[in-house]
Amino acid sequence: MACIRKELLDLMEWPSSARVRFSQEEPIHTNLLLNHMEQAFAHIGDQRTMGLYGGLIIYPKYKFYSQPQVGFNIILQDWNHDDDPEALYLHMINGVYNLNRDTLIQPTQSIDGANFSRFHIHSALINGKGRFYSGTIDTDEINTHNGAPLETFEVEYSYSYRFRVISAATLFPFRVYVQGHPQLNVRASDGFEIVQGNESSSKDLLVESFIIHPGERYDFTFNANNRNQNAYLLVAESIEDLSAKNPPEYHAAEAIIQYKGKPLTYPEKDSNDQSHCTVQSPCVTFNCPYLFYPKSANRLCITFDKAKSNESLSNFNEVLTVDETLFFNFAFPGESGNTPGSVNGRQFIHPISPILTNEADLRTQCTESNCGEDKICSCTFNVELSSEKVYQFVITNLGNGRGWSHPIHLHGHYFFVMKMGFGSYNEDTGKFLTSTTEIECIGSKNYCNSAQWANNSWTQSGYNIPGLQLESPPAKDTIIVPTGGYVIIRFKANNPGAWFFHCHIDLHNTNGMGMVLLESNKKWKYGKYFERYSVSIFSLFCL
Numbered sequence: 001m002a003c004i005r006k007e008l009l010d011l012m013e014w015p016s017s018a019r020v021r022f023s024q025e026e027p028i029h030t031n032l033l034l035n036h037m038e039q040a041f042a043h044i045g046d047q048r049t050m051g052l053y054g055g056l057i058i059y060p061k062y063k064f065y066s067q068p069q070v071g072f073n074i075i076l077q078d079w080n081h082d083d084d085p086e087a088l089y090l091h092m093i094n095g096v097y098n099l100n101r102d103t104l105i106q107p108t109q110s111i112d113g114a115n116f117s118r119f120h121i122h123s124a125l126i127n128g129k130g131r132f133y134s135g136t137i138d139t140d141e142i143n144t145h146n147g148a149p150l151e152t153f154e155v156e157y158s159y160s161y162r163f164r165v166i167s168a169a170t171l172f173p174f175r176v177y178v179q180g181h182p183q184l185n186v187r188a189s190d191g192f193e194i195v196q197g198n199e200s201s202s203k204d205l206l207v208e209s210f211i212i213h214p215g216e217r218y219d220f221t222f223n224a225n226n227r228n229q230n231a232y233l234l235v236a237e238s239i240e241d242l243s244a245k246n247p248p249e250y251h252a253a254e255a256i257i258q259y260k261g262k263p264l265t266y267p268e269k270d271s272n273d274q275s276h277c278t279v280q281s282p283c284v285t286f287n288c289p290y291l292f293y294p295k296s297a298n299r300l301c302i303t304f305d306k307a308k309s310n311e312s313l314s315n316f317n318e319v320l321t322v323d324e325t326l327f328f329n330f331a332f333p334g335e336s337g338n339t340p341g342s343v344n345g346r347q348f349i350h351p352i353s354p355i356l357t358n359e360a361d362l363r364t365q366c367t368e369s370n371c372g373e374d375k376i377c378s379c380t381f382n383v384e385l386s387s388e389k390v391y392q393f394v395i396t397n398l399g400n401g402r403g404w405s406h407p408i409h410l411h412g413h414y415f416f417v418m419k420m421g422f423g424s425y426n427e428d429t430g431k432f433l434t435s436t437t438e439i440e441c442i443g444s445k446n447y448c449n450s451a452q453w454a455n456n457s458w459t460q461s462g463y464n465i466p467g468l469q470l471e472s473p474p475a476k477d478t479i480i481v482p483t484g485g486y487v488i489i490r491f492k493a494n495n496p497g498a499w500f501f502h503c504h505i506d507l508h509n510t511n512g513m514g515m516v517l518l519e520s521n522k523k524w525k526y527g528k529y530f531e532r533y534s535v536s537i538f539s540l541f542c543l
Helices: 006-010 085-094 506-510 527-532 537-542
Strands: 037-041 053-057 072-079 096-098 103-105 123-126 151-155 160-167 174-178 184-189 192-195 205-207 209-212 217-223 231-238 252-259 283-286 299-302 324-331 346-348 377-379 382-385 390-396 406-410 415-421 432-434 439-442 450-453 478-481 486-492 497-503 514-519
Touching: 053 072, 053 160, 072 231, 072 252, 085 506, 123 231, 151 160, 174 184, 174 217, 174 252, 184 209, 205 283, 209 217, 324 406, 324 450, 346 514, 390 478, 406 486, 478 486, 497 506
Parallel strands: 072 160, 123 252, 151 252, 209 283, 283 299, 324 390, 346 377, 382 514
Antiparallel strands: 037 053, 072 123, 096 103, 160 217, 174 209, 174 231, 184 192, 184 205, 184 217, 231 252, 390 486, 406 478, 406 497, 415 486, 439 450, 497 514
């Protein structure tokens, strides 16, 4: 069964009585939705890995006339030649094998040492097209590929173009850049405009590249100002550290940016030596899930919380005062042989009927006898949210189940990113050292199923936390939570419904890393309508 993201149904012509997200007096602001870039994809099992996804672009009605809006759309996917959605999950549990050599393929890591799960990609795709590179043993460079056709975008010299990038990836983040054009202007994330600086001194978010995680969407513009070649590659390279691979591997999606009037040519990939990044002029990468690259890379990181909102109608002022703070740990805690994906140690089990309309039928509740600070349980984890309260979520990736960074997505809402907290790193090598000391995990087994601020004064007010983004925080609906760190988000509970809150990595979600927010369930008035039209609980999650 395939599901559609909630933003798509918000825009469909449903009877007004059925628009649940618009049943309250103050609906989700349509002026923000009208500037959204969304994706529709399967949310059941691992069907997205086989290409069950699509994009929806809604152009702004009146904003940002100075920026180019009509441009090019890109959907990214990591691709495995052998897997299918049924076997994929089993491979994550039991391991991936090289069938030609009868050997186990070891999972990769990012440059900070954070793990990627057992999903091996052979190549990556842009709009369904990509090249497969193969290397030779005991060589450093890899330039041989299968010659497959690539998506081509034609540009005209001296013009500026907007690219909208959607990540439908199963697991891997990608660093996106354009050959021969070392400056990209990041315009928006998840449909919301962003800049650097503040309202009084804002400036464009100019970078050499940016990292996009599964479920995220990014807009960028670039100037077609380099005709030294007929064409250049737009590259989305996985952030895996593949330096130890023998034969070498190269995991990247590619497309051609072709200058109008020039003969069509297929550019070759860059060498491993990114010579345009120097000590004097290091390259800047935005949205890193870590703080540092190795010094030898001559590359600097800007984390997402350093961006500012550029939405003139942003309502961030309504979340400056917090009514309640909740901690949620997305991780793989437990003992050897029992470390499922979970939230606060609760591996999610899908209910067999809608929670909001058939709550009494739920037979998989989370109970105190089975779940707790030092226990791992399997249940339909849900938390009730009260209407119109402002919630501060502290999304953590801590305890003995950390080690993987997670892109966390909230249905039914956008939220404001107030702060990202990281552990400590070796600034020379970029390697992760220790988890943040700003959060204390409660319990004797270090599962971090329950947590609190290490500094008690931080609990007294939403203003006491140092480093909070209180002036024009950026809005989003998917945010990367770094291993050993945390992210603070805030939103107002003004949209009644049952909203899925989960890791956007297919395999982690299937393994149970998700939960349901039961928001303002006393205001749910349209249960009979949904039963009449046979919308299942899975559809409620996927709206």
